[in-house]
Amino acid sequence: MSELNNSSSTKRKKKNQMSNKECHKKERLHNDNEGDYDQQHVVVVVDDVIIPATTTTTTTTTTTTTSTLEESSIPPLEDQQADGIAAYNVFSNKLLRQRILHYLPIFTLKRSLMTPCGDAQWIGDTSVLQLTTDEPYINSACWSSNRVRHLAHGFTATFGFRMGKPVPSGHDPRTADGLAFVIQNSRQGKEAMSTGEGAGMGYGGIANSVAIEFDTWRNREHGELDNSHISIQTGGRKSNSHKQSYSIGYAPVVKFRMDDYAPHNVVIVYDPVSTAAKHITVSLDGVQMLKINLDLQVLLRLENNDEAHIGFTAATGQLHQEHIIDYCHIYRLNTSF
Incomplete structure (x- = not known):
């Protein structure tokens, strides 16, 4: 009996010792945690x-x-x-902020930021945009999913394109129709797209837009002057059109072909501040092709007087070719340094 009592007493002592240890442990933990951040x-x-x-x-x-x-x-x-x-x-610091913001893009061609329309698609897992394949009667567009800001204060856009046939074939070697860089604030927003003929290059009929087209086919019936040309087309706040009467700036491209499927680089500068007249310039492969007076805030109805969707359009008709955009970046215009 005494052995049982001694055993019970020993167990109680051990239990009390363990309880005391836990209490001390909790106390130490509490003290250690005081003042943590x-x-x-x-x-x-x-x-x-x-x-x-x-x-x-x-x-x-x-x-x-x-x-x-x-x-x-x-x-x-x-x-x-x-x-x-x-x-x-x-x-x-205003000056430092301007310098930093100058190097931050306000728009980048990236699949997660864009909305393709029609037959526009991304090539593989990249952000290379294929507006049309080398097939007839295709209309396509691809827009920034959100309106791009800071446009009215000036910008520099750079992009690369390829047009033409990837490999020679026994079919008709002629190519058509072309592609366009477009700024638009139409009611259709990021779903805007032409449903007309290939000559419209995907932007025909889009209201409240300005399109800088790179055209590879001469539509004589609409007054076009050359097979290969760059033109700035707009209907102001009304519907746009590829017709020559809608052109506010035109330049033939005669020294090389734009539809040779080789990479070509474009720089578009909208400058509303450096001179008395607001203007836009278009350069192709390092050569300035166009410079015209243009005021975006007067020409278009911009959201908040500053914002619009930016994107690319293209189309084919009976004649056709591939239209590809390899990259695009747009930066604020900075003339203060």
Whole structure:
């Protein structure tokens, strides 16, 4: 009997000792957690650019036995705060902010940011845009899913295209019709597209638009002057058209073919600030082809007097070719430095 009592007493002592240890352990954990910090990240937005900053608040944290981040990989709190303050100071400086924003695109041809219409499609997993295949009677377009901002204050657009037949064939070697870089704020928005003939190059009939077309077929019945030409077409706030009467700037391309399936590079600059007259220039493969006076805010009805959809259109008719856009970037115009 005494052995049983001694055994029970021993068990109670061990249990009490364990309880005391747990209490001490909890007390140590509580003391260790006092004064821990939970980092809260906030942002400062200046001219649509997000600037990270770091503040701290005191919280109580729970203990974990494992961690996915090593302590040494986390910068000291003082460094994080200093970085946030430095970033804010940089973007508070108007000149520095202008220099930085000048190098940040306001538009990039990227499949996640675009809405294809008609037969437009992406090539593989890339952001190379194929507007048409080498087949007849195709209309297509591809627009920025959201309106692009800062257009009225000036921009520089660069893009590369290929037009033509990828391999020679025994079929008709003639090519048609062409592609266009288009700014539009029509009611159809990102679903706007021409349903007309190939000569319309995918933008014909789109209201409140301006199209810079790269045309590879002469439509004599509509007054076109050359087989290969660049033209700026607009109907103002009414429907646009490929007809020669809608052209506000025209340049023949005679030194080389645009439909040779070789890469060609375009630079479009809209400058509303550097001279008394607002104007736009178009350069192809390093050669300025067009320069005309143009005021986007007067010509078109822009959203918030500054925003519109940007994209590309193309079409084929009885004659056909591939139309491909390899890349496109648009930046703010900066004339202050």
